[in-house]
Amino acid sequence: MLFPLPQPASRPHRVVITGAGIVTALGAGWELNNAGFRTGQTAFRPVTLFDVSRQRTKIAAEIDLPDYGLPARLSRHAFARTSRATRMLLLAAREAWRQSGWEPDDQLPVVLGTTSGEMTLGQAYLSQALAHPRRFKHQPTRVAHYQVQRQALVLCDEFGFTGPLQIISNACASGANAIGHAFALLRQGHARRVLTGGYDALCHLTFAGFDSLQALSPTPCRPFDAHRTGLTLGEGAAVLTLETLASAQKRGAEILGEIIGYGATTDTHHLTQPHPAGDAALAAMQAACTQAGITPAEVDYVNAHGTATPQNDATESAALNRWAGARAASLPVSSTKASIGHLLGAAGAVEAVVCLMALRGQWLPPETALETPDPVCQFPIVRQPTDATVNVALSNSFGFGGANATLVFRRWS
Amino acid sequence: MSKVYIHGLGAVSPAGWGVPALRAAVSQNQPLPVQSLPRPGWDKKLSVRSVPPPLPRPAFFSHPRLRRAATMSQYTIAAALEAIGPDAALVQSGALRLGVIVTTMAGSVTYSRRFYEEVLGNPAAASPLLFPETVFNAPASHLAACLNSPGINYTLVGDEGSFLQGLALAAHWLADDSVAACVVVGTEEPDWIVADAVRLFQKSAIHTSGAGALYLKKPSPARTALSAITDAFTFTHGQNPAAAARAMWRQLGPGTPAELLCDSATAPTQRPDWPGPRLSPKSILGEAFNASAAWQCVLACDQIATGSVPAASVSVVGSSQQAIGARFSQSPVTPL
Numbered sequence: 001m002l003f004p005l006p007q008p009a010s011r012p013h014r015v016v017i018t019g020a021g022i023v024t025a026l027g028a029g030w031e032l033n034n035a036g037f038r039t040g041q042t043a044f045r046p047v048t049l050f051d052v053s054r055q056r057t058k059i060a061a062e063i064d065l066p067d068y069g070l071p072a073r074l075s076r077h078a079f080a081r082t083s084r085a086t087r088m089l090l091l092a093a094r095e096a097w098r099q100s101g102w103e104p105d106d107q108l109p110v111v112l113g114t115t116s117g118e119m120t121l122g123q124a125y126l127s128q129a130l131a132h133p134r135r136f137k138h139q140p141t142r143v144a145h146y147q148v149q150r151q152a153l154v155l156c157d158e159f160g161f162t163g164p165l166q167i168i169s170n171a172c173a174s175g176a177n178a179i180g181h182a183f184a185l186l187r188q189g190h191a192r193r194v195l196t197g198g199y200d201a202l203c204h205l206t207f208a209g210f211d212s213l214q215a216l217s218p219t220p221c222r223p224f225d226a227h228r229t230g231l232t233l234g235e236g237a238a239v240l241t242l243e244t245l246a247s248a249q250k251r252g253a254e255i256l257g258e259i260i261g262y263g264a265t266t267d268t269h270h271l272t273q274p275h276p277a278g279d280a281a282l283a284a285m286q287a288a289c290t291q292a293g294i295t296p297a298e299v300d301y302v303n304a305h306g307t308a309t310p311q312n313d314a315t316e317s318a319a320l321n322r323w324a325g326a327r328a329a330s331l332p333v334s335s336t337k338a339s340i341g342h343l344l345g346a347a348g349a350v351e352a353v354v355c356l357m358a359l360r361g362q363w364l365p366p367e368t369a370l371e372t373p374d375p376v377c378q379f380p381i382v383r384q385p386t387d388a389t390v391n392v393a394l395s396n397s398f399g400f401g402g403a404n405a406t407l408v409f410r411r412w413s
Numbered sequence: 414m415s416k417v418y419i420h421g422l423g424a425v426s427p428a429g430w431g432v433p434a435l436r437a438a439v440s441q442n443q444p445l446p447v448q449s450l451p452r453p454g455w456d457k458k459l460s461v462r463s464v465p466p467p468l469p470r471p472a473f474f475s476h477p478r479l480r481r482a483a484t485m486s487q488y489t490i491a492a493a494l495e496a497i498g499p500d501a502a503l504v505q506s507g508a509l510r511l512g513v514i515v516t517t518m519a520g521s522v523t524y525s526r527r528f529y530e531e532v533l534g535n536p537a538a539a540s541p542l543l544f545p546e547t548v549f550n551a552p553a554s555h556l557a558a559c560l561n562s563p564g565i566n567y568t569l570v571g572d573e574g575s576f577l578q579g580l581a582l583a584a585h586w587l588a589d590d591s592v593a594a595c596v597v598v599g600t601e602e603p604d605w606i607v608a609d610a611v612r613l614f615q616k617s618a619i620h621t622s623g624a625g626a627l628y629l630k631k632p633s634p635a636r637t638a639l640s641a642i643t644d645a646f647t648f649t650h651g652q653n654p655a656a657a658a659r660a661m662w663r664q665l666g667p668g669t670p671a672e673l674l675c676d677s678a679t680a681p682t683q684r685p686d687w688p689g690p691r692l693s694p695k696s697i698l699g700e701a702f703n704a705s706a707a708w709q710c711v712l713a714c715d716q717i718a719t720g721s722v723p724a725a726s727v728s729v730v731g732s733s734q735q736a737i738g739a740r741f742s743q744s745p746v747t748p749l
Contacts, residue, residue, distance in 0.1 A: 001641060001642065001643055001644060001664060002577075002578070002581035002584075002642040002643065002644060002645070002737075003417070003580075003581050003584045003639060003641055003642040003739075004415075004640075004641065005415065005584065005585065005588050008588070008589070054535065054536050054537045055536055055537065056537070073650070107644065115548065115549070122525070122529075123529060125606075125610070126526060126529055126530070126606060127533065129453075129454075129606065129609060130453060130454070130530070130533070133452065133453060133454025133455055134454070134455070136613070139610075139613060140613045140614065143610045143613060143614070144733070147518065147572075147733060148570050148571070149518075149570070149571040149572055149733060149734040150733065153647070153648065153649065153733075153734065156647060156649050157649055157650050162646075162647045162649050162651070162652060163645065163647035163649075163735070164578070164644065164645035164646075164647055164735065165571065165645070165647055165734060165735070166569060166571070166575075166578060166582075167569065167570045167571055168567055168568065168569060168570075169520075169548075169549035169550060169568050169569075169570045170549075170550050170566070170567060170568055171548050171549075171550050177567065181567070184585075184589075185585075188585070188588075188589055190585065204529075204532060204536075205525070205528065205529050205532060205547075208528075208532040208536040208539050208544075209528065209539070209544035209545075209547065210544075211536070211537075211539075212536075212539045212540065212541040212544055213541045213544060213545070214541070264565045264566075265563055265564065265565070266513075266554070266557045266562065266563050266564060266565070266566040267563070268554075268557050268558040268561055268562065268563060271478065271545045271546070271551060271554055271555070272545045279563075280563060283563065399550070400545055400548045400550070400551070400554070401548060401550040401551055401553065401554030401566075402554055402557065402558075402566075403550060403554070403566065
């Protein structure tokens with residue numbers, strides 16, 4: 001039963017990560033992404049997925065989607081009906097699933113974040129309905145697979161579990177909110193294991209949307225650069241297998257890292273623009289750190305939201321300056337969107353995996369394309385591949401609608 | 414165990430704006446009139462049930478955030494404000510920590526359709542005013558802005574059962590003191606593209622739109638308590654909707670002759686063995702996904718609050734994801 005709730009544990013459970021899967025324009029899998037983020041590779045190129053000839057911006061971080069191979073449980077027919085976003089999600093989930101060593105389980109909660117799901121199918125549906133209103137071939141399949149719950153259901157069928165499914169769509173904070181919610185379920189004893197993450201594929205509607213707002217940069221994005229010109233879109237997926245520490249230790253699982261804090265707030269200033277002072281961002285960071293029981297002095301790296309839009313980076317800088325105080329002068333910060341673009345609903349999940357990589361590898365992901373750090377940043381921006389002691393990493397995700405989420409991760413040793 | 418009370422209800426439906434209009438329409442037990450909606454390229458029109466314009470015009474319509482907001486944002490805010498009632502002033506002043514949960518399946522489909530039509534025409538000229546309103550969480554964001562509520566705010570996307578998952582999430586937030594109160598809104602908006610899609614799967618279904626809201630608190634002087642929410646039984650290869658519904662009904666329990674069942678009934682997912690009275694609002698109002706599930710809960714709680722029944726169960730067998738149920742009951746007044 002989802003309610004009434006069992007008596008809460010006398011102390012919150014510790015929550016650890018035992019599997020992580022990632023697909024970005026740097027490649028599919030931990031190894032390729034680990035190498036790419038560590039050295040600050042960039043993965044931008046001309047868009048080929050749809051016609052951008054009439055858009056102001058013509059680049060993005062597209063994925064060369066690898067062949068998935070034979071599905072484990074899905075029929076070939078069912079797999080053939082899946083599209084780009086679903087396949088990214090499946091690839092990331094399979095990597096996390098294999099790493100975790102989990103077995104299929106009834107009532108394994110799944111919490112995912114996305115903004116668009118399979119929007120390309122929605123686009124195809126509308127295009128056909130307008131151009132050929134009496135032609136219905138493929139339309140029922142498009143409707144069914146366009147819905148975001150369908151992608152999660154395909155995931156369940158492929159790996160042999162039954163959910164329950166929750167899909168959080170809090171714009172660009174969706175992935176972080178999904179992980180944060182999964183963390184809360186485990187911490188409070190409502191579940192023993194949760195599969196979570198985020199995914200989003202490039203699509204014309206979203207690309208044109210950000211272009212219409214003049215938020216896209218014609219050149220690869222440069223977060224926190226004084227002369228930044230906007231964001232660059234990307235696509236991808238990341239999935240984490242989370243479980244209580246007791247569950248992981250009981251089965252002798254390899255632990256990749258620990259989640260120790262989550263904060264979520266709402267900026268009510270404007271639908272698309274954050275309040276310049278960054279109050280809500282600050283509150284999210286403070287809430288996450290309070291839950292984690294740490295101060296800014298104990299944070300070794302911040303993976304910023306850092307979209308490279310003038311407003312976001314200014315607001316986030318203001319919030320980071322206020323939150324970190326004296327620590328700001330020596331607190332390494334970077335935005336890995338400089339490598340793979342803005343993954344929207346997948347961003348928070350992918351950046352969570354980047355934090356795990358930094359914690360495990362003891363390095364800081366650089367922004368190699370940064371030219372002139374914005375002087376409002378009182379913190380150093382990581383610009384070169386750097387080895388460092390990283391015990392605690394904080395990740396910010398902010399979205400349209402004022403959705404603000406912060407996650408805090410700790411190295412497992 | 415933490416007790417959670419239903420402190421307020423809100424609704425916008427084809428019956429009108431407000432719970433009294435919904436209650437009146439359902440009490441007459443007659444399907445509401447159907448209107449025609451043009452579908453581009455077709456002579457035959459689609460059948461829908463439209464939400465009538467609000468009379469008088471709600472004051473919140475003049476909020477700067479709502480100048481260009483989608484219809485579903487208006488529905489969401491109207492239902493939420495009705496449910497929250499006088500507590501809205503406490504939220505606005507910062508005296509009450511409110512959680513916001515909005516659930517939807519189709520989202521802001523009208524603006525999405527209009528925006529993509531503009532993209533197909535000339536992407537360089539697509540309106541920057543439309544795009545931000547297409548994001549799923551725009552209604553939840555507008556609601557938070559109207560209430561000046563900086564707290565946790567989730568938009569859950571999924572089939573009808575998502576509304577009940579939202580109620581469970583609200584109960585969790587209340588239990589762990591993340592919030593002092595929480596409003597859960599199920600909302601959908603009208604558009605020919607959705608009516609067209611619904612018709613592909615259920616020829617007899619009438620697409621409608623609106624919102625329903627439950628306002629949850631602990632403690633509360635309210636007479637209605639949340640007694641139970643079942644697990645969400647997902648439709649998978651091994652569990653079709655009928656099997657999921659049966660599993661949900663087993664958890665929900667057998668009911669009593671005095672207990673109301675408010676269901677999402679369409680055979681074969683209609684519960685056959687219920688001993689008490691039964692209400693199937695979809696047959697009167699039409700299909701509005703998460704708003705439909707919300708109306709079921711609103712009507713169930715309303716019947717308890719007005720003393721018509723001592724308890725009510727809600728059975729939701731969703732269109733594409735899950736079967737999930739809830740039970741509400743009359744509760745002795747708890748001192749604040």
